[in-house]
Amino acid sequence: MTVQQKIIVAEGPAPSAATAAFLAADHRLFIGGRWVEAAEGGQLDVENPATGEIVARVPAGTAADIDAAVAAARQAFDHGPWSRMTPSERGRLVWKLADLLETHADEFAEIDSIDNGKPVTDARAVDVAFSCELLRYMAGWSTKIHGQTIALSSSAPFHAYTLREPVGVVGQIVPWNFPLMMAVWKVAPALAAGCTIVLKPAEQTPLSALRLAQLVEEAGFPAGVFNVVTGLGETAGAALAAHPDVDKVAFTGSTEVGKLILGAARGNLKKVSLELGGKSPVIVFPDADLDVALAGAASAIFYNMGQCCTAGSRLYVHRKVYDRLMAGMAAEAARLPVGVGLDPATRIGPLVSAEQLARVSGYIEAGQREGATVLTGGRRIGDRGFFLEPTVLTGTTPGMSVVREEIFGPVVCAMPFDDDDIDAIVAEANSSIYGLAASLYTRDLSKAHTVARRLKAGTIGVNVHHVVDVALPFGGFKQSGWGREMGYAAIELYTETKSIAVAL
Numbered sequence: 363m364t365v366q367q368k369i370i371v372a373e374g375p376a377p378s379a380a381t382a383a384f385l386a387a388d389h390r391l392f393i394g395g396r397w398v399e400a401a402e403g404g405q406l407d408v409e410n411p412a413t414g415e416i417v418a419r420v421p422a423g424t425a426a427d428i429d430a431a432v433a434a435a436r437q438a439f440d441h442g443p444w445s446r447m448t449p450s451e452r453g454r455l456v457w458k459l460a461d462l463l464e465t466h467a468d469e470f471a472e473i474d475s476i477d478n479g480k481p482v483t484d485a486r487a488v489d490v491a492f493s494c495e496l497l498r499y500m501a502g503w504s505t506k507i508h509g510q511t512i513a514l515s516s517s518a519p520f521h522a523y524t525l526r527e528p529v530g531v532v533g534q535i536v537p538w539n540f541p542l543m544m545a546v547w548k549v550a551p552a553l554a555a556g557c558t559i560v561l562k563p564a565e566q567t568p569l570s571a572l573r574l575a576q577l578v579e580e581a582g583f584p585a586g587v588f589n590v591v592t593g594l595g596e597t598a599g600a601a602l603a604a605h606p607d608v609d610k611v612a613f614t615g616s617t618e619v620g621k622l623i624l625g626a627a628r629g630n631l632k633k634v635s636l637e638l639g640g641k642s643p644v645i646v647f648p649d650a651d652l653d654v655a656l657a658g659a660a661s662a663i664f665y666n667m668g669q670c671c672t673a674g675s676r677l678y679v680h681r682k683v684y685d686r687l688m689a690g691m692a693a694e695a696a697r698l699p700v701g702v703g704l705d706p707a708t709r710i711g712p713l714v715s716a717e718q719l720a721r722v723s724g725y726i727e728a729g730q731r732e733g734a735t736v737l738t739g740g741r742r743i744g745d746r747g748f749f750l751e752p753t754v755l756t757g758t759t760p761g762m763s764v765v766r767e768e769i770f771g772p773v774v775c776a777m778p779f780d781d782d783d784i785d786a787i788v789a790e791a792n793s794s795i796y797g798l799a800a801s802l803y804t805r806d807l808s809k810a811h812t813v814a815r816r817l818k819a820g821t822i823g824v825n826v827h828h829v830v831d832v833a834l835p836f837g838g839f840k841q842s843g844w845g846r847e848m849g850y851a852a853i854e855l856y857t858e859t860k861s862i863a864v865a866l
């Protein structure tokens with residue numbers, strides 16, 4: 363099946379004056395409330411993936427900068443005004459940060475669109491809007507973190523209770539797929555809990571974290587509470603994960619790097635939370651509302667160019683509806699306008715980098731070598747920027763690399779199933795080292811709940827795929843991670859329980 367991809371723009375509109383001025387500025391690290399150059403003076407190019415052009419340069423922070431940032435965060439945690447603030451004062455600052463972010467929402471959407479390639483429309487409606495919502499939600503928790511009084515089982519008279527205290531200095535390492543939002547997922551609960559932070563954004567997309575630091579400064583957070591060190595994963599990131607004075611490391615990224623973080627954290631047994639890869643199944647039963655299933659299956663893999671840890675990359679469709687759904691997927695892939703992220707009509711932007719384009723294309727080739735068929739897509743679009751056609755592979759079988767491994771691109775493996783016995787399809791869906799998300803489409807209430815219970819994944823959508831809410835715990839089973847973000851679960855990630863017993 364050949365499809366004619368709809369390409370809408372070659373150049374795209376210019377960014378706003380505010381965004382252009384930010385891009386052109388001299389970017390520095392934010393450490394201890396001051397803007398400083400990297401200790402070793404190195405810089406990293408920041409590329410616009412729609413054009414391949416360099417749009418900014420940021421400091422290449424190294425271990426020395428991480429040392430300075432951790433020292434600033436330690437000072438702020440142990441001795442700064444932050445440590446004496448009331449929960450209410452803390453909550454107000456977090457809320458103020460949300461207000462400032464909202465004021466500059468369009469600018470942040472443009473920055474992430476230029477830096478990552480994503481459609482500015484999505485960046486504004488999802489990345490920035492969710493970040494504001496999450497900051498406000500977590501601001502509310504800061505005044506509601508409390509322990510319990512405990513009736514002890516021993517016969518001696520005791521008054522015993524627990525306190526929940528901030529875990530301390532936290533290192534936060536985030537990926538490039540939702541640059542601002544991934545940072546705020548980590549920063550918002552940590553601030554609400556009273557921790558201090560060293561944030562290391564991804565080297566591909568460091569800009570919105572630096573702009574966020576400007577707003578942190580403007581909001582009036584005490585110096586050292588929030589520090590940003592841009593730099594490479596293997597230098598700045600590794601130093602942060604291994605640092606002996608960091609109490610906790612929170613990481614979102616690949617499972618492979620998650621295991622390195624775990625190894626690095628071993629030295630001082632710092633607390634670790636990990637949100638890692640996925641290979642999420644989407645199951646369409648024959649009684650599903652097919653319009654709903656099609657919309658869900660398409661957005662599951664094409665949203666954010668498939669660069670989502672929850673991407674629905676294994677599509678299991680009952681044979682009775684397989685041909686109709688496949689025709690719909692191909693039509694949807696062709697219908698989505700491809701273009702520069704800054705054009706508001708764009709639905710599919712470029713992949714984040716040449717490296718990512720090569721990696722995803724390599725998977726498509728490997729799939730074909732192993733016997734898969736390209737139903738639609740599969741090719742690079744144009745020779746400027748890193749655009750790839752939304753791709754549907756058929757004829758895929760469980761042993762193929764494209765079915766087993768996380769591709770992190772707009773590539774779905776579609777597989778029909780015949781069996782009306784749910785055991786077989788549940789076993790197939792669960793046959794993955796990952797367990798981040800899953801979705802199923804059916805009108806049968808009993809089947810929906812039964813299958814949802816049996817799928818081994820942290821988030822299950824029924825008649826919907828991407829389900830993320832500030833209040834709903836989010837995280838992975840199996841090799842998709844440790845811990846849950848969002849909701850009160852995120853506050854638990856950034857606090858320790860202390861038990862106190864008083865002999866009466």
Ligand code: ADP
Pocket residue numbers: 535536537538562563564565593594595596598599600601603614615616617619620622623
């Ligand atoms: P991807 O493979 O999609 O780029 P990664 O898991 O490599 O995702 O990157 C996620 C984040 O982890 C980025 O901020 C990156 O700089 C960082 N990172 C990469 N390697 C390491 C490492 N060895 N130690 C700590 N952080 C790392």
